[in-house]
Structures are given as structure tokens and as C-alpha cells.
Amino acid sequence: MSWQKKILRVNLTEGTCTPEPLNMEWAADYLGQRGLGTKYLVEEVDPKVDPVSPDNKLIFATGPLTGTAASTGARYSVVTKGALTGAIACSNSGGYFGAELKFAGWDMIIFEGKAPKPVYLYINDDQAELIPADEIWGKSVWETDKILHDRHQDPQLKISAIGRSGEEGVMYACIVNDLHRAAGRSGVGTVMGSKNLKAVAVRGTIGVSVKDPQRFMQTVTEKKKILAGNPVTGQGLPTYGTQVLMNVINEVGALPTRNSSAVQFDGASKISGEAMHEPRASDGKTNLVTNQACFGCTIACGRISRIDKEHYTVKNRPEYWGASGGLEYENAWSLGADCGVDDLDALTFANYICNEQGFDPITFGATLAAAMELYEKGVITDADTGGVKLNFGSAEALTTMAEQVGKNEGFGKILGLGSKRLCEKYGHPELSMSVKGQEFPAYDPRGIQGMGLTYATSNRGACHLRSYTVASEILGIPEKTDPLVTGGKAGLVKAFQDATAAVDSSGLCLFTTFAWTLEDFYPQIDAACEGEWTLERLAQTGERIWNLERQFNLAAGFTAQDDTLPKRMLTEPATSGPAKGKVNGLDQMLPEYYELRGWSKEGVPTSDTLQNLGLS
Amino acid sequence: MQRSLYISPDKCTGCLQCEMACSFEHEGTFNPAKSRIKVFTFHSEGRFVPYTCTQCDEAWCKSACPTEAISLDAATGAKMVNDALCVGCKVCTIACPFGTINYNSVTGKVIKCDLCGGDPACAKACPTQAITYIDAEGTGYDRMRAWASRTDNQSAARA
Numbered sequence A: 001m002s003w004q005k006k007i008l009r010v011n012l013t014e015g016t017c018t019p020e021p022l023n024m025e026w027a028a029d030y031l032g033q034r035g036l037g038t039k040y041l042v043e044e045v046d047p048k049v050d051p052v053s054p055d056n057k058l059i060f061a062t063g064p065l066t067g068t069a070a071s072t073g074a075r076y077s078v079v080t081k082g083a084l085t086g087a088i089a090c091s092n093s094g095g096y097f098g099a100e101l102k103f104a105g106w107d108m109i110i111f112e113g114k115a116p117k118p119v120y121l122y123i124n125d126d127q128a129e130l131i132p133a134d135e136i137w138g139k140s141v142w143e144t145d146k147i148l149h150d151r152h153q154d155p156q157l158k159i160s161a162i163g164r165s166g167e168e169g170v171m172y173a174c175i176v177n178d179l180h181r182a183a184g185r186s187g188v189g190t191v192m193g194s195k196n197l198k199a200v201a202v203r204g205t206i207g208v209s210v211k212d213p214q215r216f217m218q219t220v221t222e223k224k225k226i227l228a229g230n231p232v233t234g235q236g237l238p239t240y241g242t243q244v245l246m247n248v249i250n251e252v253g254a255l256p257t258r259n260s261s262a263v264q265f266d267g268a269s270k271i272s273g274e275a276m277h278e279p280r281a282s283d284g285k286t287n288l289v290t291n292q293a294c295f296g297c298t299i300a301c302g303r304i305s306r307i308d309k310e311h312y313t314v315k316n317r318p319e320y321w322g323a324s325g326g327l328e329y330e331n332a333w334s335l336g337a338d339c340g341v342d343d344l345d346a347l348t349f350a351n352y353i354c355n356e357q358g359f360d361p362i363t364f365g366a367t368l369a370a371a372m373e374l375y376e377k378g379v380i381t382d383a384d385t386g387g388v389k390l391n392f393g394s395a396e397a398l399t400t401m402a403e404q405v406g407k408n409e410g411f412g413k414i415l416g417l418g419s420k421r422l423c424e425k426y427g428h429p430e431l432s433m434s435v436k437g438q439e440f441p442a443y444d445p446r447g448i449q450g451m452g453l454t455y456a457t458s459n460r461g462a463c464h465l466r467s468y469t470v471a472s473e474i475l476g477i478p479e480k481t482d483p484l485v486t487g488g489k490a491g492l493v494k495a496f497q498d499a500t501a502a503v504d505s506s507g508l509c510l511f512t513t514f515a516w517t518l519e520d521f522y523p524q525i526d527a528a529c530e531g532e533w534t535l536e537r538l539a540q541t542g543e544r545i546w547n548l549e550r551q552f553n554l555a556a557g558f559t560a561q562d563d564t565l566p567k568r569m570l571t572e573p574a575t576s577g578p579a580k581g582k583v584n585g586l587d588q589m590l591p592e593y594y595e596l597r598g599w600s601k602e603g604v605p606t607s608d609t610l611q612n613l614g615l616s
Numbered sequence B: 001m002q003r004s005l006y007i008s009p010d011k012c013t014g015c016l017q018c019e020m021a022c023s024f025e026h027e028g029t030f031n032p033a034k035s036r037i038k039v040f041t042f043h044s045e046g047r048f049v050p051y052t053c054t055q056c057d058e059a060w061c062k063s064a065c066p067t068e069a070i071s072l073d074a075a076t077g078a079k080m081v082n083d084a085l086c087v088g089c090k091v092c093t094i095a096c097p098f099g100t101i102n103y104n105s106v107t108g109k110v111i112k113c114d115l116c117g118g119d120p121a122c123a124k125a126c127p128t129q130a131i132t133y134i135d136a137e138g139t140g141y142d143r144m145r146a147w148a149s150r151t152d153n154q155s156a157a158r159a
């Protein structure tokens, strides 16, 4: 119940699709989605594997609450060894695709091997087949979506696809579903492309049932009320989306600006959630058209935007005149503040291109920011860029480079490497703002100390979604801590990491945790799923997942040396705002964190820890 | 008082809680493919439009049915399908100008909105009040109020 108890194994080399029962013992220990997908990967893939070789596997995993009436039951995760990082990768996406996969009767799809020629997977309830992708290979995500809808003559078909970036080996290609929802980070789309797998198209009419329907409906109704009544999930997110944060984070001096050379951006208000609501001087219309929910979501943080038809990016290009997925906070930061650009429509356009061609806007923006710094230092020259002036603040540089990465041409080929490889190539590895090869997102660890430990210890490389201590340090959720001190942050990060791992395995969206705690999750899981789900069991499941991911990374060759931050965060003090004069105090937090985790000084889980978690 | 489902597409976020509630109410499972209410997305316009049966007084589906399987629930005004009489001929699906009665291949019968016996699950589940269940005689009042608020009493008085 709630699990469909069935997975689809697709051997791309052989061209076979085989149903298999879900391993229910593992489901009892790892719940679903992130946890269960990781368990399968760890059991089936050598951690030392080359991420883009046929021996890596790619797992699409739903959670037990995906496709139920629980608010935000939209989510699925893509689990693999990341192309960008070489670490465990798990990228989570909303939209409608995940629920549709569940309605078709599947908990998970495991892709293995590599197709001799490009293919896509078509699923219609229990029927699954691989179909030649000749017509869509080389096409964008948006073209692919249209062609497959037309070919199968089914408007209800839900499609998840890679664009050209995934085909051409851009290191941070993502997998985009429903046109603008993405499993965005760590290069999961690069792995998909390396397997010659273009898309997954699903239609599901079987539905999902739960263990105790009456109790489940009663519980989810109660929990939906909590979301509606909470100021963040009931008002802030629906009105401004995650962009509610732009002005807030700028004010606290934690908005990484111009490749983190500053922590405040003078153009922040121009690219904020508030600005998306303001009529443009040019055409009197607002950038924001409406908000949109993912499947089952009663928060509805998604942004649907429209660019002024006269804006230089879309003038005479009617294909970009319609409404489409608009700016989330992380993207507005990476394409905006981090590159010093304050032209809202230009950022929106760059974001469209990321969705259309399927590459991660966080890594792209952060990589361009590093390239801009190298350009201003004279290390990268006009000869490298084909004459494009890569100055901070140039909207033209941003949108030109977004299109070049999308087509994998010109300097876009170099930008497609990601910041770590790019900065190494030009002899300045210290200018890549990344951890374990992945660029960090929109919170400067000098202004929000806990985020330093978050980035340093995140299992998938720098990431805000592994322990969002911003909630506590800035927003006071569940309680306020001082963003400028390191004391207590080790415990905070561990608690957030474990809880997040559990939430990411349920099928629900992490954004509910602005209003909910695990106390609100376990009754919904317990009413839906077999077995008895208590708070303790759920919390322990999260901790088990964290340690399992850690073990995969250790076996892949990562060590405590990799639990660190770019030098800039540790040695160059913030130049303005409340954090002025501060660096990140990682060395004060990391040893305590290892201890709390039950890991050795070398960051390795002790045998006691593993035993307690049932991992030995 | 007879009540109607009243739909305000401008409030809809496309969350499909209504489709889930509908399928749960009627099928006992979460399965939007079997929902009697459907939400349509017009992506490039950024619009989501919920659509379902409006319970015509002189219902085309009811008139067309050769087995008299469709009847009126006098309390709610809903047109009800009697599964025992429905033979799955689908004539009603052709007759309905709005397409809101549809064939279910699993049961071989047609399905349509029955107003859940007077307590529609979709309206209860909708988080944005895009679907409400209100006095059938006042479904225009919201829009009337909106236009009324634009009426400029003062300049009218001056004139």
C-alpha cells in the first residue's frame, strides 16, 4: 500500500524492460525516493565507476506519498553517481511526472547499460517499451515534449527529458520534466545522455491506494491546514515564490555577489520577488504572470513569467513570447547577483534557455561568474570568448553565453565544464566556489555560518537542500539561531541533514518544512504505508540514509579533505553588511560535527555507528 | 436552496487536489485519470482551468440515454448515472455539448460529476477556493460585485 511494490528495470544495452518486485525489506529501512534509490544504487553499482560509463546506473525513484492527496505529493528523485562531482547524486523534481509514474503502477525505474542508438522509454500503465529516438535526438526539451505529445496523441502524457546539453556532455546537464521542472544538480542529465536515453514518457491510469484511507484523508486535511495558516507556506511562497528571499538575504549580507567577491548586491531589489510583481516601465506588464503548483501541492511556489516582447533577448523571436517557468531564488541569484547582472528579463531569458536545453542554472551562473572574474583579471581574453566581453554586470554576456552553452558552441563549450574544471584549466582553482566539484548556491557562508558546514559536508557537493539552516539562522524556523556564530551549528546541521533525508524519501516537498516538522510527516506516512511509522523510526531512517550516502562517497575515493570550502570563504573576510570582517569558521564546527555523527576524526563512520543504524 | 459548483479559473494553481479528491470519493484510490473534474493547463498563457459538469436542467445526456440510466437527483439537481442500467453505449458522451460525461473502460459504464450527494469533495479539497459550492441563483454575484466596485458614485453624483 502506497508503494506500488513494483519497479521497472530497463537494460539499455539489451533493449529490455523487465518488471520486478520492489524489495520491501529495503523499503522498510529506506522508505522511498532518495533513500531507497540510493540503497539500490549502492547495492548495484561500484562506487569507483566512471559516472558516464555504461556501468553507472540511473534511477528514477518516487516516494510512498508521491501521487497521494498528501500536500506536495509530486516528487521524484534521480539517483546516480554524478557526472559533475563523482559523488552520490540525488536530484529531486516536482511537476507532474513523478505522480504519473506512480499512477502507472511503478515505484522506480532503474536504467542500466547504454543503448546502442538513442532511445526513449514509453510507459503506458504496465506496458513499457524502448522506442528509437531519431526524431527527437538533437532537439531541445521543449521540442521533444511537443513531438512526443503529438506522436502519442495523448495530451495527458507526462514527459521527462534531456535537452542538447545532456546529449553533448555538458557536465551539469539536468533532466527536465513538464517543460520547466528539473532534477537539476550534479549532472544527472549528463549521465542520462551518456546512456543514449533521451526521454521518459509516461501515462498512468491505475492509481495509488493507501493503507488506511479514512485516517489518511483526515490526517492530510489537518496537515494542509497547517500549511495554509503558516506565513511562509501560506503567504510568502505562493506570492513571491522562493524569490521572497532575495531582499532578505541581501540585507543580512549573505548574498554571494560577483563570484563571491562581495556579500551584498546593489541590484538585488531589481531582481527580487517583489520586482517580478511590479509593472515594467517598458510595456506596463509584470514579469510574473501567475504562480503554479506542482502536482498535489497546496503551497504553489512555482513562478510563471513572461518577457517583454520588445526586450532585446526576444525581439523578433516569438517562440519566447509565451509564458513559461520563471525565476526561482537560486537562479535569480546565480544568473543575477553572482554575475552582477540586474536585468530581470535577461535573467528570465537565461533561465528559459536552461530549461529549454536542459542545464543547471545554479552551476551555469556560478561558472560564468568565475569566468567573469578570470576575464576581469585578464586570464581569460577576448581570444578565448570569441570577442564577447565577459564583464560582471553584462546582461548581454549572460544571455549570449547561456545560448552558447545551450548549443554547446564557442566559449559555451568551456563553460559547459563547470567552474572547477574551468578554473583549473586557467590555473586558478581557488576561484571556483564549489565543494566536491559542485558550485554552492545563494547563501554566503561568511554571513550564514551554518551554511559553511552544510556545503562542506553535503554528500552531493555544495548544496542548500541537504540542510537548510537558513530556516533557523535567518527565518527563525523552528527556532532562531545567530547566523554569525559557529556554536551549536554542528548539531543544527546534523539534525537538518537527517530530517531532510527522511523528507526527501517520502515523496513530499522539502518546502513543507517551513511549516511542518517530522512530527507532521510520520502520521501521514503511517496512515499510508505498511508497518508502523513513528517519529523515531523516521528520524533514524534519515540518519541511516545520510550515512549510506557517506559510505558510497568514501568508497568512491572522497576523504575528510574534501569536507572543506573554497579558500575565499575561509580567508577573505566579508566586506560589508552584518558579517563585515567575518570569514567562515568551518574549523570550529567540523570536528564537533564528526563527533556528533559518530564518525572518526577522519570523517569515517565508526563500526558502532554503522551497527546502530543497521548498516554493518 | 439549490447549490452549484462555481469555478474561478483565475484562482486555480493547477495542483490537482480536486482531481485526487474526486477520484478518491468515487473510486477509493488516488487516480486523476478517473476524476470527474478535470483541470486543463494552457501553458504558454499561464492559465489553469478546472472544468466539470454544470448539471443542465434539460440535460442532453439524460435525453439521449436509450436505457434511462440517467436521472435527476431532486435534492441536489445532479444528473445521476445508474450503473445497473447503463449499457456503456456512450451516446450520452456524444450528446453532451461540454464533454463532461465520459466512458470508463474499466467498468464499461460512463462517469460524470454527481455533486457527491451535495457535499462535493473537489470544493472541499481546493486550497485556493477556485472551486466553491454556492447558491445556484447567485453564481454571478462575485463578478457583479467586482464590476460594482468600479462604479464611480461620486462622479455620477456630481454629474
Ligand code: SF4
Residues within 6 Å of the ligand: A072, A074, A094, A095, A292, A293, A294, A295, A297, A298, A299, A300, A301, A302, A509, A510, A511, A512
Ligand atoms: S512548494 Fe513549490 S516546489 Fe514544492 S511541491 Fe509546491 S509548488 Fe512544487
Ligand code: SF4
Residues within 6 Å of the ligand: B011, B012, B013, B014, B015, B016, B017, B018, B019, B039, B048, B050, B125, B126, B127, B128, B129, B130, B131
Ligand atoms: S484543487 Fe483548486 S487550485 Fe487545485 S487544481 Fe483544482 S481547482 Fe485548481
